[in-house]
Amino acid sequence: MSTMLNDDKEILVDFINESNEALEKTELVLLGLEENLAAGGDVDENDINSIFRTFHSIKGSAGFIGLVSMNQLTHEAETLLDNIRKGKTDLKKAHIDIFLEVSDTLMMMMNHLHENFTEEGFPGDIDELKGRIVRLIDDSTADKGKTKPAQKSEKKKSKKTEPAPRKNGDGTEAKVTxxxxxxxxxxxxxxxxxxxxxxxxxxxxxxxxxxxxxxxxxxxxxxxxxxxxxxxxxxxxxxxxxxxxxxxxxxxxxxxxxxxxxxxxxxxxxxxxxxxxxxxxxxxxxxxxxxxxxxxxxxxxxxxxxxxxxxxxxxxxxxxxxxxxxxxxxxxxxEPDETNKKSASREEKTESVSPKKTEAKTQASNAKKTRSSISDVIRVDVEKLNKLMNLVGEIVISESMVSHNPDLRALEMESVEKSISYLQKNVRELQELATAMRMIPLSGLFGKMKRLIRDLATKNNKKIDLIINGGETEVDRSVLEHISDPLVHILRNSADHGIEAPAAREEKGKPGTGRIELSAKQVGGEIWIIVEDDGNGLNREKILKKALEKGLISENDMDMADEKVWNLIFQPGFSTADKVSDISGRGVGMDVVVRNVEKIRGRVEVDSTQGQGTRVNLRIPLTTAIVDGMLMRVEETIYAIPTLDIKESLQVGEQNVVDLMDGQEVIKIRERLIPILRLHELHELSFKAKPLSEGIVVVTEKGAQGIGFLVDEILGQQQLVIKPLPEYLGNIKGVSGCAVLGNGEICLILDLSNLIKMVEVP
Amino acid sequence: MEAVEEAVVLEPGVNAANEGQFLTFMIGEQQYGVEIKYVTEIIGIQNITSLPDLPHFMKGIINLRGKVIPVVDVRLRFGMEERDYDERTCIIVVSINDTNVGLVVDTVAEVMNIPEESIEPPPKVNSKANGNRFIYGLGKVQDNVQILLDTQKLLFDEELEQLSAIT
Structure with missing residues (x-):
């Protein structure tokens, strides 16, 4: 068996997959039968037949492949079923129990087979199970009328089903060296x-x-x-x-x-x-x-x-x-009395039905999980997925090489245009699919937070309800890795500093049990992960005082906008907690949040009302690898900004430009003042002071009031495959990555949140 | 893109086997050599995208068949005067510890065999001069002296690390 040929292995795998599928169905049928039986309904003959067929075909294949114990086990189960089918035996709960057990055992054997390609060494005790089936066959056919003794022995047996696998586990240890x-x-x-x-x-x-x-x-x-x-x-x-x-x-x-x-x-x-x-x-x-x-x-x-x-x-x-x-x-x-016994056993039966059934159901769902991992879900090495993603990236680049090829364009042939647009459509679909393959729902991560909150609440003698919404929202695998730590930090802060002790809460007229809501949703091209608590909120005065102490702000800044005050907590080493707990309050944490989220080009927003609660929003761009970008030229360099971040681009008249005292230029668009960042100066491309009206200002949405970039020319919109800058260069200020364009040129992708920080002084 | 087609791709098999082989190139009148095992290919000069906040000798990045690699101007690295690139200017792509870096040189000379015994350690004098610390040894071939460079130091000298830490 161990030197099985590949062909044989293939047959075996087919057999396993087919059988598992059939067993899965059988299990549902059995559960349906059980429910029916408990409700006193009639037994559907079709159900019995379908179960019979499953066992029968497994028996046949197992015999053909040479799986002796499986063949024997299904044979006994089939015999019992045949009796029921022919009316020799009435279907009872005990039968369903045993069929479920047989089906579970078979599934376990299938898994074992899948891993070992032999049924040898299977830890379950098949002979014991077989024995019980045989006894059931004997019992039921011998005295069809007298159900009680049979019932009793079945009761004993079904009781035994629990300890049975336990013994087996120990048994293997003892038997096998x-x-x-x-x-x-x-x-x-x-x-x-x-x-x-x-x-x-x-x-x-x-x-x-x-x-x-x-x-x-x-x-x-x-x-x-x-x-x-x-x-x-x-x-x-x-x-x-x-x-x-x-x-x-x-x-x-x-x-x-x-x-x-x-x-x-x-x-x-x-x-x-x-x-x-x-x-x-x-x-x-x-x-x-x-x-x-x-x-x-x-x-x-x-x-x-x-x-x-x-x-x-x-x-x-x-x-x-x-x-x-x-x-x-x-x-x-x-119980000496016959009738009493009957009623007692019936009571016992009804009692046992509900937990048994749920048990069977959980068993079914558990089994389903393991089985589906064989049939319709495959585990893929992440490395392979990454390679696929890279390759798709290359295809996107080569697609744009073709579709932007000047020679090809010059032909102005309809058929070429058609083919190109067809190619573009397919490439886009391929890219979407490849991206979707890397998507993981947030529910797993959110589930882990339940435990965190619970532990924190117990530790601090607080009562906290964690409400989770939108766990089904999917994010890229890399995103999940990057937000897990930030989320822990934010939730810790909420539970530790935000939510007050029950007594303090009641004093304020709030319910004693605190509430933290963790939710996720997709908004435009971003995923928002929001943590909202109904705790004490951030303390503006305290934060300002602390920031002053640390020299982060000056006396003049004391009346700064709330939003800016909240952002102070993201400064490294900033913490206002009066006492340092072992969980949070050492001042590391919130800056980690920002740093981690920025790595995936996301940003963090905080909003808080004193005494009412705090809301932290992690805004994360949907995909991190490929974006739609607006290309713009500044001197010889091509820059790109994700299209979703762009609000508008315009030429400004001189009358709308305001020069602030410190040299910062501001433009006025529809009653709004927007600071201007000259990319020329930033990247020291040139020091030519060019009037704003000669270039084009691209206004982005990021930041409190947005920010305008002065560029020479807008080149158009294109899909960009973001590549990190070579590590060799270290961190480059204001540039988050680069992309190769169709003509082989490189464009630099602007790191908006970083650039904004350079302009906005906190 | 044409430059790519002209690229000289060196056979990797030869690289591994020949320890004593050096690729020599010119900077001004002086001939320098780098160990050939680090060299992956030689390409003509191409469009370099400059980046902000880099030390002056780091010219920026180039697109090498879809791969983005950084480019270092060896002239500037040695503290020599800048010179306009011309059609003879080459980029030698070297690879150390999975890091690919392009080295801009005036022109590539030849591949030569310099046996171990013909290599002398760099002179200890004048150690303050910029550039000397990149020297691995002096190779004597007939009447000429080749300055053999320590590629590792050329790319990863501590000065560079400090610079990238600041930026």
Whole structure:
């Protein structure tokens, strides 16, 4: 099997993909059946037939490929289904349970196959499952009328489905030697484990955070339990002792909560959240190629035992699950009266339906996730995406080389023009597609902020609601990397300095629970990420005082506009917090925000009302690699400004020019005063003092009042592929990058926010 | 763009094998040499886009088949007088540690083999003079003396780093 030919592998992969698709459908059908059954509805024969067909075709293919255990398992499932189909057996919940289990097991086997190309070494206990199916077949056909004993045994069995995989996990550890394991585990599998584990951890974190607000939500508990359990199982399979031990203990506690034997207290949830952090760091280690060791594991385990009050339960986990089963079993058996028993079991059934179903559903959705990663989503190396993006950039350049080719243009032939416009259209579409491929929704990043706010609120004894809107907004991958730190800083500031303590809030007549809204939306060519809190707001006097102390402003500036005052907080080393907390207040932070956002050509806006709250807006251009730019010539140099930033361009009459005392020229357009920046002087291209009226002034939107650039000529609009300036040159003031034009010339892309800073003195 | 077509692209295989090979070029009457393993190609002078805030010897950037690379004028780097570019002016593109830089020289002379034993360390005298610190050694070929340059120092001398840190 290990020396499988490539052809065989292809067949196998096809088989896996097809089967997974079919199993996915089957699962939905089963869940539908279950719902139907619980509602007392009739069983649709078509449903049974479709499930039968799925198992049957898997059986056939598995037999053909030589997958013995899969073949046998599906055979038994098929037999049971056949009985049901032919009316020999009535469909019961236990059957659906077992079919779901079979389908899950099959999916796990498919994943295993996909990674190993052999069914050997599959950690699940197929024989045990097979045995249970056979017993169900026997039970149901033997006494179709007497459902009770069967029901009881099924009950026992379905109970066992939980601990079963657990045993398997440990079982593999015991059975398989380390050497065998090492041979089994490929680096790809570890990678997959890391990815899966991170997903599981993220999921658990979200659920736990929600659970804090609704501690009695069984669905959440079930979901956390399930994720913890899968993580434990995976870790067990890979023989990561630390992870599986820690997971196991957390799982034990969750199991108690889930079975109603304990209630999840706030401090316990906090601890589990911390446990997640430990697990995450272990998994990060693993990703970095280090062993998955949890430092301080023993202390953590002890702490968990103590806080989660697991002393008794921890005595022996196997015993625990056993004893958990026993009272229920005993209770059922103690009922001597037939009718009583019936009603009891029915009650039990209805009780068990709801959590079971949700469980099955989460299982289904989890399974869907992993499966879709095989069938319709592929993981692509970011490096490849970057290369693609670069290549598309080159194509855009070569397209403009062709379409702006003077010789070709001189032909003035309609067919050429047509072809060129067709080429332009396709290139644009290609570029849009390539850009879209790199887009990631913000929801993941936003989700992480929930945890941050929660931790900060707990730490400072504040109550804060984080409201998230627009998480579905997509941004380029590089943007996501750059805004994650700024966002953390801003939210920290809001939670730490903005939102007041509950008592202080109530004094002011505000609700005790603070509110931070994190939202994202697309506005024109920009993505706006807004953090708005209803806290204390910025303190104008304090900021001014501090700025004065630091020498950032002079006495004369004390009456500067609010907007400028708020921008002072972005100066390096600026902080007004009275006391330094360990989270924020050291004065690093806000300048990091600006620096990071500027790297992706974005900008930060702050607005605040004293006592009412603060609003921070990160405005980030949509794509960073390719922009529509307006080309303009200044002497010999060609500059470009993103078209979206341009408001208008005009020739100014001399009567509209005002010379300020310090030499700054200002023009008046429709009652607005706009400062002028002469690019000639900035770049020392020439010192010729040319009157403004002889050039063209391009007015941009950035900055408080906009800014006008004096240029010699406007060359037109063109798509530009932004390239960074060679690192060798260091930072160039006022230029954010360059682009190669169709004729091979280079144009410089102006860094507007930087240029504005040079003109506007804070 | 025509300059690109005239470009002399050196075979990389030859570069790696020949340690003692130098590409020589002229600045005024003096012949200089750089180790050929750093040289990727030689192109004619082309339009250089100047940038603000650069040290005077950094002329700006050029477009080399879609790649944007910085250009250093070797004359100015040595503190010599500026001279107008003509049709013999060349740009030698060198590549060190993934950094591509174009070196503007008066003209390219030839590729020559200078064995290790014919290279003498630079004289210690007059060490204050600008330019000497870029010298790797003096190569004696027949009656001529070639000034062999330390490409690493030429591109990454600390003076330059300080300059870029300020800007």
């Amino acid at each position: 380390d050497a065998m394991l090492d041979a089994l585990i490929s680096p790809e599998m570890v990678k997959q484990f890391v990815v899966d584990a991170s997903e599981l951890l993220d999921g658990m974190e979200q659920d736990l955070l929600a659970l804090e607000k609704a501690p009695d939500n069984m669905e959440l508990i079930e979901s956390v339990f399930r994720n913890m359990h899968s993580l434990k199982g995976n870790a067990g399979f890979f023989n990561y002792g630390d992870i599986s031990q820690v997971c196991h203990r957390a799982e034990t506690f969750l199991d108690l909560v889930r079975s109603g034997k304990a209630r999840a207290e706030a401090n316990q949830i906090s601890l589990i959240l911390q446990v997640l952090d430990f697990l995450r760091s272990a998994i990060e280690n693993l990703d970095a190629g280090k062993p998955a060791v949890i430092s301080g594991k023993i202390g953590l385990l002890d702490l968990m035992t103590e806080v989660l009050s697991l002393e008794e339960a921890e005595a022996s986990s196997e015993e625990k699950t056993a004893s958990e089963e026993r009272p229920e079993k005993a209770a059922a058996e103690q």
